[in-house]
Amino acid sequence: MQLGQPSRTALATAYARAYHQIASEPRIFTDPLAVRIAGATPEQLADLETATVPDDITTDMRRRRRLFLAARARFAEDTIADTVATGTRQVVILGAGLDTFAYRNPHPNVRVFEVDHPDTQAWKRQRLESAGIELPASLTFAPVDFESQTLAAGLAAAEFDRSQPAVFIWLGVVMYLTRDTILDTLRFVADQATPMRLVFDYLYPTSAATPEEMGQRTARADRVAAMGEPWLSFFTADEIANILREAGFDHVDDHDAPHLIAEYLGIEPRQVATVAPHVLCATRTA
Numbered sequence: 001m002q003l004g005q006p007s008r009t010a011l012a013t014a015y016a017r018a019y020h021q022i023a024s025e026p027r028i029f030t031d032p033l034a035v036r037i038a039g040a041t042p043e044q045l046a047d048l049e050t051a052t053v054p055d056d057i058t059t060d061m062r063r064r065r066r067l068f069l070a071a072r073a074r075f076a077e078d079t080i081a082d083t084v085a086t087g088t089r090q091v092v093i094l095g096a097g098l099d100t101f102a103y104r105n106p107h108p109n110v111r112v113f114e115v116d117h118p119d120t121q122a123w124k125r126q127r128l129e130s131a132g133i134e135l136p137a138s139l140t141f142a143p144v145d146f147e148s149q150t151l152a153a154g155l156a157a158a159e160f161d162r163s164q165p166a167v168f169i170w171l172g173v174v175m176y177l178t179r180d181t182i183l184d185t186l187r188f189v190a191d192q193a194t195p196m197r198l199v200f201d202y203l204y205p206t207s208a209a210t211p212e213e214m215g216q217r218t219a220r221a222d223r224v225a226a227m228g229e230p231w232l233s234f235f236t237a238d239e240i241a242n243i244l245r246e247a248g249f250d251h252v253d254d255h256d257a258p259h260l261i262a263e264y265l266g267i268e269p270r271q272v273a274t275v276a277p278h279v280l281c282a283t284r285t286a
């Protein structure tokens, strides 16, 4: 993140989610507020969405990236719904960016805590106001810089209840943080009263990319670095599973991007092979 500036990658993913609502592609994730919070007309969105992705990424690769962003959001909101159905009443969106779940929250008596870097959160609040999106009484903001402040203090100030179950969503953030910050955050989250769940996505080390993936991967890495938000942390599935177990989670449900997208679309994973981020749901029940 650039000092004093909101996250530019948050805007890029918001454009992709918004464009997914109007593009002629199978809809994985429905978000009726995505276009409004993106602050662009449907006509402008096609240009904006492609402008935030490197020129040398083909239309098909852009589409796959969008489908992954939609799939991870769907996975997160399906997890929230499952968790709420079993009695959880607290949802924490970490690094929320322009996520709109809190403003569409369909679950009565469920509180939502939006945690984000103070600069991004202040900018989001202005955008919500400009878009005429009301702040529901169930929402509490918690400004936290994960690198220099503790999530514990930020959530305590927001009157989050550590003694009650919760579901945490952390999409598109881990790769921008240092490893120590990620490990501290995982330990804090794992200490929540049970049952608790955590959904997040992560990137494989570049060395694991196939030659076909390498071009797209390098272009995207260069692009986010130029936005002042370089990728800092990478994991393999085995490595992150071990880290999660050591932190106290007892179950990990990990999906790579092609399988997750293909499952939602009812197609073969090879039809959406893409540079493979993974998304997982880690659970602690006892």
Ligand SMILES: C[S@@+](CC[C@H](N)C(=O)[O-])C[C@H]1O[C@@H](n2cnc3c(N)ncnc32)[C@H](O)[C@@H]1O
Pocket: 001, 006, 007, 009, 010, 013, 014, 094, 095, 096, 097, 098, 099, 116, 117, 118, 120, 144, 145, 146, 147, 148, 170, 171, 172, 173, 176, 177
């Ligand atoms: C790519 S955006 C993802 C936003 C949103 N979760 C989404 O899926 O659209 C990255 C998010 O991580 C947040 N972030 C990055 N570094 C952070 C830090 N040190 N502390 C708090 N938030 C941070 C940014 O403010 C931004 O909201």
